[in-house]
Amino acid sequence: MIGWHGAMNRQVQGSVFIGNASELDPLETHLVETQAGRFCVRRWRDEWIVHSAVCPHMLGPLNEAELDKHGNITCPWHGYRFDVSTGQNIDAKCNDLMQAPRLIERDGKLYLD
Numbered sequence: 867m868i869g870w871h872g873a874m875n876r877q878v879q880g881s882v883f884i885g886n887a888s889e890l891d892p893l894e895t896h897l898v899e900t901q902a903g904r905f906c907v908r909r910w911r912d913e914w915i916v917h918s919a920v921c922p923h924m925l926g927p928l929n930e931a932e933l934d935k936h937g938n939i940t941c942p943w944h945g946y947r948f949d950v951s952t953g954q955n956i957d958a959k960c961n962d963l964m965q966a967p968r969l970i971e972r973d974g975k976l977y978l979d
């Protein structure tokens with residue numbers, strides 16, 4: 867399931883508010899729209915992580931990609947794979963993922979900075 871946060875994200879001192887960490891469903895991929903692009907916020911090994919939601923090959927929707935047990939996602943359009951911790955295209959078929967903003971937790975709230 868995918869959570870959509872594009873309409874409700876708001877800038878707070880240059881940061882984009884995602885939500886209260888305790889209220890975000892850890893089983894969902896949360897799609898976040900920012901001025902820098904679209905990003906996925908999701909849980910991986912008991913941590914919130916962030917990565918680009920846009921495939922660098924032909925702009926496929928990486929928010930629809932499942933995160934496997936190795937921390938890799940596979941683009942649903944042409945099957946290129948990416949390591950979400952480094953952003954690297956592990957097939958060496960296209961560019962790496964766009965660099966993601968920092969994900970920070972402040973007072974129990976998650977932001978992209």
Ligand code: FES
Nearest residue numbers: 921924926941944
């Ligand atoms: S658009 Fe992602 S692999 Fe082609």
